Amino acid sequence: MNTAVAAKQAPTRKRYDAGVLKYREMGYWQPDYQPQDTDVIALFRITPQDGVEPEEAAAAVAGESSTATWTVVWTDRLTACDKYRAKAYRVDPVPNTGPGTRTEQQYFAYIAYELDLFEEGSIANLTASIIGNVFGFKPLKALRLEDMRIPVAYVKTFQGPATGIVVERERLDKFGRPLLGATTKPKLGLSGRNYGRVVYEALRGGLDFVKDDENINSQPFMHWRDRFLFCMEAVNKASAATGEVKGHYLNVTAATMEDMYERAEFAKELGSVIIMIDLVIGYTAIQSMAKWARRNDMILHLHRAGHSTYTRQKNHGIAFRVIAKWMRLAGVDHIHAGTVVGKLEGDPNVIAGIYDTLREPYTPANLMHGVFFDQDWAGLRKVMPVASGGIHAGQMHQLLHYLGEDVVLQFGGGTIGHPHGIAQGAQANRVALEAIVQARNEGVDIWHEGPQILEKAARWCSPLRAALDTWRDVTFNYTSTDTVDFVPTPTEAV
Amino acid sequence: MRVTQGTFSFLPDLTDDQIRTQIDYALNRGWAISLEYTDDPHPRNTYWEMWGLPMFEVRDAVGVMYELYACRKTHPNKYIRVNAFDATRGFETVRLSFIVNRPKVEPEFRLVRTEGPGRSIRYSLETVFPDERDRA
Numbered sequence: 028m029n030t031a032v033a034a035k036q037a038p039t040r041k042r043y044d045a046g047v048l049k050y051r052e053m054g055y056w057q058p059d060y061q062p063q064d065t066d067v068i069a070l071f072r073i074t075p076q077d078g079v080e081p082e083e084a085a086a087a088v089a090g091e092s093s094t095a096t097w098t099v100v101w102t103d104r105l106t107a108c109d110k111y112r113a114k115a116y117r118v119d120p121v122p123n124t125g126p127g128t129r130t131e132q133q134y135f136a137y138i139a140y141e142l143d144l145f146e147e148g149s150i151a152n153l154t155a156s157i158i159g160n161v162f163g164f165k166p167l168k169a170l171r172l173e174d175m176r177i178p179v180a181y182v183k184t185f186q187g188p189a190t191g192i193v194v195e196r197e198r199l200d201k202f203g204r205p206l207l208g209a210t211t212k213p214k215l216g217l218s219g220r221n222y223g224r225v226v227y228e229a230l231r232g233g234l235d236f237v238k239d240d241e242n243i244n245s246q247p248f249m250h251w252r253d254r255f256l257f258c259m260e261a262v263n264k265a266s267a268a269t270g271e272v273k274g275h276y277l278n279v280t281a282a283t284m285e286d287m288y289e290r291a292e293f294a295k296e297l298g299s300v301i302i303m304i305d306l307v308i309g310y311t312a313i314q315s316m317a318k319w320a321r322r323n324d325m326i327l328h329l330h331r332a333g334h335s336t337y338t339r340q341k342n343h344g345i346a347f348r349v350i351a352k353w354m355r356l357a358g359v360d361h362i363h364a365g366t367v368v369g370k371l372e373g374d375p376n377v378i379a380g381i382y383d384t385l386r387e388p389y390t391p392a393n394l395m396h397g398v399f400f401d402q403d404w405a406g407l408r409k410v411m412p413v414a415s416g417g418i419h420a421g422q423m424h425q426l427l428h429y430l431g432e433d434v435v436l437q438f439g440g441g442t443i444g445h446p447h448g449i450a451q452g453a454q455a456n457r458v459a460l461e462a463i464v465q466a467r468n469e470g471v472d473i474w475h476e477g478p479q480i481l482e483k484a485a486r487w488c489s490p491l492r493a494a495l496d497t498w499r500d501v502t503f504n505y506t507s508t509d510t511v512d513f514v515p516t517p518t519e520a521v
Numbered sequence: 522m523r524v525t526q527g528t529f530s531f532l533p534d535l536t537d538d539q540i541r542t543q544i545d546y547a548l549n550r551g552w553a554i555s556l557e558y559t560d561d562p563h564p565r566n567t568y569w570e571m572w573g574l575p576m577f578e579v580r581d582a583v584g585v586m587y588e589l590y591a592c593r594k595t596h597p598n599k600y601i602r603v604n605a606f607d608a609t610r611g612f613e614t615v616r617l618s619f620i621v622n623r624p625k626v627e628p629e630f631r632l633v634r635t636e637g638p639g640r641s642i643r644y645s646l647e648t649v650f651p652d653e654r655d656r657a
Contacts, residue, residue, distance in 0.1 A: 193611075193612060193613070193614045196614065196615075197614060197615075200526060200564065200567070200618075202528060202604075202614075202615045202616060202617055202618040203528035203605075203616060203617035203618060203619070204528050233525070233531060252639075252640075256640055256641065256642070259642070259644070260642070263632055263644040263646070264632055266564060266630070266632075266646060267629075267630040267631070267632040267646055268522070268630075269522075269524070269525045270522070270524035270525065270526055270562050270563075270564055270630060271524075271525055271526055271564055272564045272565075293641075296641060297641060297642070297643075297644075298643070298644055387611075388610060388611035409611070454531070457531045458531045458532070461528065461529050461530075461531045461532050462532060464528065464529075465529055465532060465535075465539070465543070468542070468543055468546040468617075469539075469542045469543075469546070470542075470546075484532075487533070
């Protein structure tokens with residue numbers, strides 16, 4: 028396929044005659060191109076309109092995401108346009124698409140972008156090119172950005188995580204196990220005083236963190252200052268009761284940067300170790316808050332509010348692994364990245380690829396996990412993934428198996444919904460976690476013997492007994508939408 | 522109160538056999554073990570006293586246990602923790618840390634609230650040792 032259609036750039040005279048040329052004749056399709064180490068590479072999944080050849084579709088994506096417009100312009104000749112043109116250099120059919128399958132023919136198009144096309148350290152600029160215009164382009168039925176290779180030269184222009192996994196653990200003095208959190212429920216409606224009660228009970232019971240939900244900002248039932256004051260009373264009181272560092276992710280998401288800075292400053296004054304923002308505030312605001320967090324010794328938690336509008340469907344949008352990559356560059360310390368076993372979308376292989384992207388110093392290509400490129404993170408700090416949504420103590424062995432140790436496990440309902448109370452719910456989760464980690468370290472096969480380990484701990488821990496009895500049979504066993512392409516059969520969520 | 526710092530504080534105190542198994546796990550991963558002790562478990566008291574240097578050369582849990590027994594003998598009524606340090610790039614930090622000895626009566630923490638402008642409060646924690654508690 029690569030060489031099936033040769034790059035036939037029109038000779039110079041004809042190339043710049045006024046009028047319309049095919050994109051591939053304008054230099055955007057170059058099958059012989061060898062990507063440079065400093066190129067940004069993007070991998071798109073394209074579904075061309077009927078009658079549009081895949082090479083032309085790929086060239087169109089390259090053109091529209093770099094220098095091209097719909098017609099020839101002579102002003103190209105005032106620039107080193109060969110350098111600035113993005114080059115589509117490879118097109119592969121996507122496995123299990125096309126005739127004889129249930130999915131219409133799709134292609135993976137590899138496109139290389141010269142480094143000078145991008146402003147240093149700017150996710151806004153990077154994304155304005157790569158996803159700026161091209162997703163609405165008529166010759167394509169659908170388009171999805173599957174993965175990107177960010178060259179080391181560009182990685183080094185980003186701050187990266189304000190704190191990172193290593194320093195977060197050193198500040199919190201918590202090692203050797205996943206961290207535990209919970210989102211205060213109900214999400215909306217509690218007064219500041221009642222809200223703080225949930226925070227206190229969960230933290231003194233054994234959680235490390237409690238969290239505002241994505242849509243808790245400053246509503247009539249609870250203004251932000253009230254929430255911050257009552258939450259920090261709860262955090263400090265729990266710290267005194269346990270001797271541990273505790274935290275509450277104070278969501279500083281607001282209408283303007285000025286409001287967000289004001290809220291973040293207040294969180295700092297009150298001694299909070301962590302603040303929170305939502306993905307919907309936008310890439311520039313996220314980078315601003317990451318810089319603020321680095322300057323102020325603050326851990327920065329990102330809730331990925333809104334992402335499923337463009338990450339979930341396989342044929343159109345942006346794969347979450349790309350968002351994860353951008354957010355590591357942008358500089359957040361925590362990001363919600365899937366649970367595999369919980370209530371929200373998450374194929375185990377896709378999730379493994381995302382977790383590797385967030386946590387490894389070097390992420391090698393792994394098609395089975397949906398990772399298409401080797402990615403050297405060049406010393407950029409590591410982002411702590413957060414697993415949240417429909418998980419409970421009875422799944423602890425599965426969570427540790429799938430997600431590993433450097434992760435925040437968030438049991439909102441699984442803490443607050445405990446029949447004996449919030450502190451008991453928290454204790455059940457902490458005991459379950461420590462028992463499973465201890466057993467794993469002892470060499471026990473936790474995947475198979477997890478339920479027995481939990482049963483054994485429940486003999487001396489009655490809150491765990493009650494948790495196991497309450498949620499024993501709760502599973503969310505649906506087939507994932509966003510799966511990888513390079514497996515014989517899609518893996519099922521457990 | 523029971524101070525719940527460390528990886529396994531919510532479990533019953535580990536037996537010496539269980540401690541040895543955890544040390545084996547760390548040594549098998551190439552981590553170096555160190556022992557630290559203190560009488561003040563304040564959450565911001567990062568630097569507990571070192572019981573000698575990290576045991577980079579000790580690759581056998583028996584050797585570590587020998588040091589632990591000696592440390593316990595000298596400091597029977599203090600906190601002692603086992604740390605496992607990983608020098609791999611990307612970590613270069615503690616990977617496992619758990620308490621293996623506690624004082625007979627543990628200290629508590631007093632929450633000190635200093636009221637500020639508006640309704641804001643500055644919080645600090647003070648360790649309250651058992652003998653101070655008795656005097657009070």
